[in-house]
Amino acid sequence: MTVLLDVKHLQTRFKSRKRYIHAVNDVSFQVHEGEALGVVGESGCGKSVTMLSLLKLLPPAARIEQGEAIFNGDDLLQMNSEQIRKVRGAQIGMIFQDPMSSLNPVINIGTQLSEPLRAHLKMSKADAWERSVQLLDMVGIPEPRARLSDYPHQLSGGMRQRVMIAMGLACKPKILIADEPTTALDVTIQAQIVDLVKDLREELHTTIIWITHDLSLIAGLVDRIMVMYAGYIVEEALVDDLYTDPRHPYTIGLFGSLPDLGGQQRRLTTIGGAPPNLEAIPTCCPFVPRCKYAIDKCKIENPPIKPISGSGESLHSIACWVDIRDRREA
Amino acid sequence: MFRHILYKLLRWIPSVLVVILVVYALLFFGAGDPIRLMFLRMPGDVAWNPERIAAMRHELGLDRTFLAQFTEYIWNLLHGNLGNSLLYQRSVNDMVKVAAPVSIQLALAAMVIMAILGIPLGVVAAVYKNSWVDHLIEGTALAFWAIPTYVAGPLLVIFLVRGLKLMSVPYGWEGLFSPKAIIPLIVLSLRPIAIIIRQSRSAVLEVMGEDYIRTARAKGISNYLVMSRHILRPVLTPIVTSLGLVIANMIQGNILLEVVFGIPGLGRLVAVSTIDADYPVVLAVVLIGSFLVMGTNLAVDILYPILDPRVRQTQVGGES
Amino acid sequence: MTEKDIPQITTSGLLNAEGLSQDRKYSLWRDAVARLMANKLAVISLALVILLIIISLIGPYFTPYDFLSQDLSARSQPPSWAHWMGSDYLGRDVLSRVIYGARTATVTSFAVVAVSGFIGIILGSLSGFAGGRVDTFIMWITDMVMAVPPMLLAMVASVALRPMVAAWMERMYASTGDTFYRQTFWADIFLLVTVLTLVLWPTYARLIRGQIITNKTKNYVLAARALGITNSSILVRYIIPNSLGPVVVQLSAGLGSAMLWESAFSFLGIGVHPPIPSWGNMISEGMDYWRNSPHLLAAPAIVLGVMTVAFSFLGDGLNDALNPKQWSD
Numbered sequence: 001m002t003v004l005l006d007v008k009h010l011q012t013r014f015k016s017r018k019r020y021i022h023a024v025n026d027v028s029f030q031v032h033e034g035e036a037l038g039v040v041g042e043s044g045c046g047k048s049v050t051m052l053s054l055l056k057l058l059p060p061a062a063r064i065e066q067g068e069a070i071f072n073g074d075d076l077l078q079m080n081s082e083q084i085r086k087v088r089g090a091q092i093g094m095i096f097q098d099p100m101s102s103l104n105p106v107i108n109i110g111t112q113l114s115e116p117l118r119a120h121l122k123m124s125k126a127d128a129w130e131r132s133v134q135l136l137d138m139v140g141i142p143e144p145r146a147r148l149s150d151y152p153h154q155l156s157g158g159m160r161q162r163v164m165i166a167m168g169l170a171c172k173p174k175i176l177i178a179d180e181p182t183t184a185l186d187v188t189i190q191a192q193i194v195d196l197v198k199d200l201r202e203e204l205h206t207t208i209i210w211i212t213h214d215l216s217l218i219a220g221l222v223d224r225i226m227v228m229y230a231g232y233i234v235e236e237a238l239v240d241d242l243y244t245d246p247r248h249p250y251t252i253g254l255f256g257s258l259p260d261l262g263g264q265q266r267r268l269t270t271i272g273g274a275p276p277n278l279e280a281i282p283t284c285c286p287f288v289p290r291c292k293y294a295i296d297k298c299k300i301e302n303p304p305i306k307p308i309s310g311s312g313e314s315l316h317s318i319a320c321w322v323d324i325r326d327r328r329e330a
Numbered sequence: 331m332f333r334h335i336l337y338k339l340l341r342w343i344p345s346v347l348v349v350i351l352v353v354y355a356l357l358f359f360g361a362g363d364p365i366r367l368m369f370l371r372m373p374g375d376v377a378w379n380p381e382r383i384a385a386m387r388h389e390l391g392l393d394r395t396f397l398a399q400f401t402e403y404i405w406n407l408l409h410g411n412l413g414n415s416l417l418y419q420r421s422v423n424d425m426v427k428v429a430a431p432v433s434i435q436l437a438l439a440a441m442v443i444m445a446i447l448g449i450p451l452g453v454v455a456a457v458y459k460n461s462w463v464d465h466l467i468e469g470t471a472l473a474f475w476a477i478p479t480y481v482a483g484p485l486l487v488i489f490l491v492r493g494l495k496l497m498s499v500p501y502g503w504e505g506l507f508s509p510k511a512i513i514p515l516i517v518l519s520l521r522p523i524a525i526i527i528r529q530s531r532s533a534v535l536e537v538m539g540e541d542y543i544r545t546a547r548a549k550g551i552s553n554y555l556v557m558s559r560h561i562l563r564p565v566l567t568p569i570v571t572s573l574g575l576v577i578a579n580m581i582q583g584n585i586l587l588e589v590v591f592g593i594p595g596l597g598r599l600v601a602v603s604t605i606d607a608d609y610p611v612v613l614a615v616v617l618i619g620s621f622l623v624m625g626t627n628l629a630v631d632i633l634y635p636i637l638d639p640r641v642r643q644t645q646v647g648g649e650s
Numbered sequence: 651m652t653e654k655d656i657p658q659i660t661t662s663g664l665l666n667a668e669g670l671s672q673d674r675k676y677s678l679w680r681d682a683v684a685r686l687m688a689n690k691l692a693v694i695s696l697a698l699v700i701l702l703i704i705i706s707l708i709g710p711y712f713t714p715y716d717f718l719s720q721d722l723s724a725r726s727q728p729p730s731w732a733h734w735m736g737s738d739y740l741g742r743d744v745l746s747r748v749i750y751g752a753r754t755a756t757v758t759s760f761a762v763v764a765v766s767g768f769i770g771i772i773l774g775s776l777s778g779f780a781g782g783r784v785d786t787f788i789m790w791i792t793d794m795v796m797a798v799p800p801m802l803l804a805m806v807a808s809v810a811l812r813p814m815v816a817a818w819m820e821r822m823y824a825s826t827g828d829t830f831y832r833q834t835f836w837a838d839i840f841l842l843v844t845v846l847t848l849v850l851w852p853t854y855a856r857l858i859r860g861q862i863i864t865n866k867t868k869n870y871v872l873a874a875r876a877l878g879i880t881n882s883s884i885l886v887r888y889i890i891p892n893s894l895g896p897v898v899v900q901l902s903a904g905l906g907s908a909m910l911w912e913s914a915f916s917f918l919g920i921g922v923h924p925p926i927p928s929w930g931n932m933i934s935e936g937m938d939y940w941r942n943s944p945h946l947l948a949a950p951a952i953v954l955g956v957m958t959v960a961f962s963f964l965g966d967g968l969n970d971a972l973n974p975k976q977w978s979d
Contacts, residue, residue: 055548057544057547057548059539060459081553085550085551085552085553086550087550088547088548088549088550089548089549089550089551090550093548093549094548095545096541096544096545096548098541101540101541101542102541102542102544102545103542103545104542104545104546104560104563104564105542105564105638105639105640106563106564106637106638106639106640107559107560107563108639111559115546115549115551115555116549116550116551119549119550119551119552119555120550151639151640153639153640164545167545167549170549342797345790345793345794345797346797348794349794349797349798353798353803353806356806356807356810356811357806357809357810359810472959472962472963473959475962476906476955476958476959476962477955477958478910478913478914478954478955478958479914480913480914480917480930480933480934481933481951481954481955484933484936484937484940484947484951485947485948485951487940488940488944488947488948578799579799585801585802585805585918586801586914586917586918589918590937600802600805601805601918604805604806604808604809604920605809605919605920612802612805612806612809615802616798616799616802616803616806619798619799619802620797620798620799623797623798623799624797
């Protein structure tokens with residue numbers, strides 16, 4: 001499979017008063033054409049910031065310190081504002097978490113939908129309006145033409161998110177980045193949205209990057225998952241491999257905290273300790289304070305991410321010094 | 331929507347009545363005897379003749395009960411008659427007719443200046459936040475805001491007339507477009523401009539931080555569109571509200587200005603009348619002022635649903 | 651492999667690069683004070699305000715000349731060693747008068763803010779917390795007061811109440827013989843404070859009412875109710891402390907504003923009357939001599955301007971300190 005997006009050693013920091021917050025530390029990954037990649041991690045682990053960095057949508061306090069992101073032969077991180085503008089929406093689309101705050105409340109749906117069409121595909125106002133009707137229909141909104149004159153607050157949460165998806169896919173971008181699109185929605189609506197994205201992916205052959213903190217949600221949607229912690233990627237694997245054979249202590253902890261519908265009733269386990277302080281990049285592994293399997297080496301050096309032995313080409317990598325199959329408890 | 335406006339008007343009328351009553355009562359019972367004040371003004375050889383005083387009092391109707399005088403006042407009011415000045419025996423209507431246009435002209439001119447200068451400067455300050463441009467604009471706005479009218483006025487006069495010898499002393503009124511109006515206009519606009527700059531800046535900053543701006547940029551539309559459509563529209567609501575508040579405030583900033591520069595507008599009229607305890611005049615100006623304040627509030631209320639679609643359906647009943 | 655080998659997380663959850671924990675005592679006010687101190691402009695302004703307070707309290711005892719004493723041989727002198735700020739048309743020392751004017755300004759503004767703030771906060775809290783008819787009634791009153799342009803209202807009230815205050819003072823003097831009641835200064839101040847309080851209290855009432863209404867429905871209040879804590883306790887211990895933020899900012903701004911009001915009134919001749927110095931009446935008198943003795947006008951004007959700006963910066967600083975915005979830089 002061809003590699004659409006190749007990110008190497010991305011590092012992004014935020015400056016706040018006199019302190020730095022190291023949100024993304026040395027992140028490298030590839031996205032292949034046609035795949036659906038899931039990015040999982042707790043709040044603050046850097047998953048959103050990574051993707052926002054690619055499209056240069058970060059707030060003014062943020063700085064991309066280093067890295068490259070090759071897309072279509074060009075490095076996104078080196079682009080000027082006009083170049084990146086042409087990429088946004090047209091080549092890489094992005095949709096966000098809370099559709100109520102992510103849609104402009106004083107502009108009607110039709111205009112908001114038409115904007116990318118007119119900006120990238122140079123459609124006329126009338127053509128863009130027509131196309132918007134088709135887009136709304138595509139995402140399953142009833143009476144699409146009437147909805148165009150509505151304002152965001154007149155729609156339900158699920159419908160708003162569908163509008164966001166329509167906006168994101170309007171110009172048929174090669175990649176769609178979905179930043180926790182279902183987190184703010186009801187469980188039943190979540191399922192609908194996931195199904196919708198699955199269908200659209202098949203129909204339009206779009207490559208999907210789906211960011212979430214909810215492991216159970218994306219199992220049926222993505223092909224491959226990246227787990228992030230403290231601005232690093234700590235584990236990467238195909239979906240089945242990750243769910244049946246998680247290798248990084250953090251991933252194991254995440255799975256342990258998932259309630260299990262089918263299996264035995266047991267106490268939910270939690271990962272002890274607190275989220276990491278991103279103000280200082282530790283020289284040791286960032287997960288050490290909360291890790292049950294930590295050895296001395298972990299406290300000294302931060303493990304790089306490497307394919308696990310014996311995996312061959314199965315694309316399963318972890319960033320850990322310890323092979324947890326050998327040890328149950330430290 | 332008209333129901334809403336009507337409702338507001340209806341709620342406003344009793345408030346105005348109470349205000350009139352309170353102000354009238356305050357002046358009636360408190361302000362001291364206007365007849366006596368009149369006498370104090372007369373040339374020294376006029377005798378304090380109790381009979382003549384009583385006759386005058388009776389003639390002016392000032393010896394009746396509070397209720398009688400107040401009722402007559404309201405009655406006249408409903409007929410559009412603001413009464414007669416106690417001191418000058420002229421119709422207050424006439425006095426107001428002369429003074430009002432002056433103040434209105436000044437105020438309108440200041441409003442135009444304020445909007446044309448203030449809003450763009452505020453927007454610029456927000457866009458270039460924390461740069462030297464921002465600091466310069468904010469600092470200037472603060473300086474403008476902090477200087478009281480009657481300080482800025484004389485200081486400007488000293489500076490421009492004595493220091494730079496640009497013009498002669500602006501005392502009196504020769505019309506809006508005469509050189510005498512320049513300094514008063516500048517002084518009048520100082521505070522409003524400052525307020526508008528700060529409000530615009532803060533409104534734009536708040537909108538700029540919203541998620542939907544990020545979405546707009548993520549769609550790859552041009553920066554110009556993001557500014558002119560996605561930022562400007564939501565920003566109009568708080569800016570219009572501020573404009574309304576500032577206009578309402580300008581009505582009284584006028585008083586000091588007119589006194590300092592000798593401009594024969596409503597402000598000076600009320601200042602002089604207050605000291606003279608000429609309360610029909612004072613009442614008239616207070617009424618007009620309240621009308622204007624209410625009017626601006628109403629106008630802002632009407633504009634709100636037009637500017638912000640979220641407000642459109644929820645107009646039943648007023649807020650408390 | 652023992653417990654000790656794994657760096658511990660402390661309750662505050664902070665861990666620096668060496669794995670050492672850092673504990674910090676956290677409290678809203680302490681944090682706010684720290685932020686305020688970091689803001690240089692605010693600190694300078696605070697220093698100026700404190701300086702003003704000190705001058706107004708003890709300054710009049712240290713003035714080089716009595717502010718009333720006239721030296722007709724040295725009239726309208728520009729600033730010199732004898733008179734640092736010059737002398738006025740009656741030969742009075744301008745510096746001394748400015749210092750005394752500081753006392754006038756400070757006493758008035760602090761009194762106004764204290765009283766109007768007190769009344770406003772009480773009525774506003776009551777209104778916000780009780781809701782219903784009480785709220786409607788109190789808001790109706792504030793609406794009416796606010797419907798009249800404040801300057802006009804203040805002028806009217808001032809003129810109306812003056813004779814009453816004067817008469818009362820006379821009666822008190824007649825009955826007690828205490829010369830305190832003879833001093834027009836205090837009569838003026840009393841009247842001024844009353845009038846300005848009348849005009850300014852609705853601002854505070856509205857402000858805190860808004861905050862209380864917002865906080866009333868917050869979850870921690872519900873939680874307190876669920877625990878059976880009494881309403882008055884909830885109001886005083888939970889809601890009011892959390893609602894005070896913007897009110898504190900307004901109080902500080904109010905000080906500057908009250909100072910401006912006092913000088914405006916004194917300027918117009920309905921505030922503090924000469925010969926008692928107020929920056930306002932000094933400016934008014936000074937205006938007549940602007941051509942030849944601009945220092946008479948400039949001295950009080952500049953001092954007034956500086957103090958107003960200081961209060962404004964202080965208010966801004968307080969605002970930033972109490973309402974921090976993340977990611978703002």
